[in-house]
Amino acid sequence: MLEISDLKTWLPPEAIEEYQKRGYKELYPPQAEAVERGLLEGKNMLLAMPTASGKTLLAELAMLRAALQGERCLYIVPLRALASEKFESFRRFKKLGVEVGISTGDFDKKDERLGRNQIIIATSEKADSLMRNGASWVRDLAVLVVDEIHLLNEPSRGPTLEMTMTKLIRLNPHMQVIGLSATVANGAEIADWLKAELVSSDWRPIKLREGVLCLGKMVFADGEAPLQGGKDEALSLVKDTLSQSAQILVFENSRRNAESTAVKLSAELSLQGPEQKALSEKVLATGESETCRRLASCVSRGVAFHHAGLLAEQRSLVEQGFRDNKIRVIASTPTLAAGLNLPARRVLIKSYKRYEYGSGMVPIPVIEYRQMAGRAGRPGLDPHGESFLMAKSSSEMKELMEGYIFGSPEEIWSKLASESALRTHILSTISAGFVSSEKGLKEFIETTFFAHQQDPWRLDITLERVLQFLADNGMIVEGPEDDLRPTRLGSLVSRLYIDPLSAIIMIESLKSRKSPSDLALLHTITMTPDMDTLYVNASDHWIESFIDEHYEELSQEDNYDFLLRQAKTSAMLMDWISETKEEQISDRYRIGPGDIRRLAETAEWLMHSLSEISKHQELGLNYRAEQLSQRLHYGAGPDLLALLELKGIGRARARKLYAAGYTSLSKLSCTPLEELSRLIGPKVAEKVFGQLKAQEALP
Secondary structure, eight states: OOBGGGGGGTSOHHHHHHHHHTTOOBOOHHHHHHHHTTGGGTOOEEEEOOTTSSHHHHHHHHHHHHHTTTOOEEEEESOHHHHHHHHHHHGGGGGGTOOEEEEOSOTTOOOGGGGGOSEEEEEHHHHHHHHHTTOGGGGSOSEEEETTGGGGGOTTTHHHHHHHHHHHHHHOTTOEEEEEESOOTTHHHHHHHHTOEEEEOOOOSSOEEEEEEETTEEEETTEEEEOOSSSOHHHHHHHHHHHTTOOEEEEOSSHHHHHHHHHHHHHHOOOOOHHHHHHHHHHHTTOOSHHHHHHHHHHTTTEEEEOTTSOHHHHHHHHHHHHTTSOOEEEEOGGGGSSOOOOBSEEEEOOSEEEETTTEEEEOOHHHHHHHHTTBOOTTTOSOEEEEEEESSHHHHHHHIIIIISOOOOOOOOOTTOHHHHHHHHHHHHHTTSOSBHHHHHHHHTTSHHHHHSOGGGGHHHHHHHHHHHHHTTSEEEOTTSBEEEOHHHHHHHHHTOOHHHHHHHHHHHHTOSSOOHHHHHHHHHTSTTSOOOOOOTTOTHHHHHHHHTTTTSOOOSOHHHHHHHHHHHHHHHHHHTTOOHHHHHHHHTOOHHHHHHHHHHHHHHHHHHHHHHHHHTOSOHHHHHHHHHHHHHTOOGGGTTGGGSTTOOHHHHHHHHHTTOOSHHHHHTSOHHHHHHHHOHHHHHHHHHHHHHHHHOO
16 A cells, blocks of 8 residues: 655655645555556556546656656646646645646747646647647646547547657657556557566455346346336436436437437436536526527526537536536537546446448447446445446347457557548648658657558658658658758748648649639638538538539639539538528528537648748738638627737627727727626627726836
8 A cells, every 4th residue: 555645755745745635645555566666766657547546646746756856747638628627626736836838729829828837727729739839838848748648549630649759759858758558558669668567456445347228127137126216227227326426427329319318318317406507507608509598508407408509608617517416418429538537326328339421320439338337336425336328128138248348449550540530740741850860760660650550661751641641741851861951931831730631732722813702711611631621411502502602712622422412511611700590600501509619720730830831932812811810719700800810899788889980999999987887798898998998007
């Protein structure tokens, strides 16, 4: 047994006292093993331990030890929401003299100011962009923590995470690397790549019972129990959980199913109270869409749904409401299982199959099942946790038992061989000066996880193709003695954090048009591989008419299916910057408010990139594109941009002020507070009034 007080060899008394105040007395067995094997002596570690077994605490201890010695640590997470959660958690170290910073935003900023902090939290994409843009402090790291390291296996994000880790290790050869994951089948292989100690454990602070709901029974590996209630087993399980004054997470395979489950459960359960009503009103104040009203209605009854189509503030209210026990049931897509600290007594995985384009309904991977099931059980609050799958027959129940409950998670495989990923990362590797020759590039690739798993020569043909593409399109120069140098265009594209192919599409489109309309510019960015485009449904008949009507404004696209998706996305963005109500956009395009903001944010970044490329190529469209980028940020017309610079003024309030004759900041600054209060409400008016007075005081 290792107690917190035993860590005095590595941590000062005030740090140990801080942990003792938070209720920590002794370390869990796998935590003690990690300390005994050198975690606090700077050894690299891969911690493969179940959810709630204390991985984050171990990362904290290692970072705190380094930070209190004046060294710098970087904590990489996969999601912005998780970055915010960790930031709020780590801020308590300020009382120990440790400054904590967070960076998840703009991809073409250097963020040198972050170097003033001892602990920095960032997404893998942001960490990658910081290196591309030459942030000097990334060369001075003592500890690197990679949360959810199993995401190396993910096709979309894995290559960025892998290259970011590889570069950071190359820049900081003496840096301690700590990987965290609940589920790693081939942990020894990843640990070997990182030259790390592997601490792998199935130990949990409270027992997890995994079972299957089948024919009115809760079937576990060690027995079964009847489930009281009617034919609706999911409803019966929820009611049984609530009867124990506990909470439950219900995982659905689609947003629509998550919402319909929440609506159905909220109608069946009576969990209303003043706390739920107050939280419901807060949700209602976040937006104007039907999704928002539906969520608020569910929350008023102690139930919620959670998916990426919600606004960030809506998801945050749901998460905090669940932590505060104001919300007792959440129906969610699997995104909620991706690292957020939101445990419950029970977890129900209603469907173990998910739709995949081109394949239909396919079973989810075991690793994903483990992530969801691992949410069951709250240390210190629950006697145990329970997770359930659902089966319609005894034979299906046996299959689920064998495949998931007794099944092994899939091995993690590098996804770096993708040509689109390599196109982006090879350019950045050359532009940032990591390599200066083809030989050096191959030596660098040999240090990646891909090369550790497979013979690096498997990448040779792809590397040659990518280098040829970059050279043919003027982004790198191949010299006589095998040397590789970025051109000014290549360096710019790397700093902007866009796919080189996106840059080529932008350049060709801009060169082919003398005076493109706003729609033409929007269509250009939707053609790039960096832009997610909206799916086209059978009921979207209007899109073909839209294409016919705006044919002259749209760029040529050989693939008609791609053109339909691009046109739908462009039309949505046009509605957004034309100040169409979110509710109308949601209804017309069948997307959530969160999708609108996510697409607008991506479009803003790409339009800014288009502006910078136009400036570099002297194409004369940088001012217009930059203004369009700002309009995408706010979802507003060009006449409102000056007013929108004020904090607290969104597009609706800005339009109200403009309609009342306050068309500029100078006109607004002459307005009495009473008049402002009448137009936009007293609280907002006071904030705006203070900002205007502060601007007047500037020299």
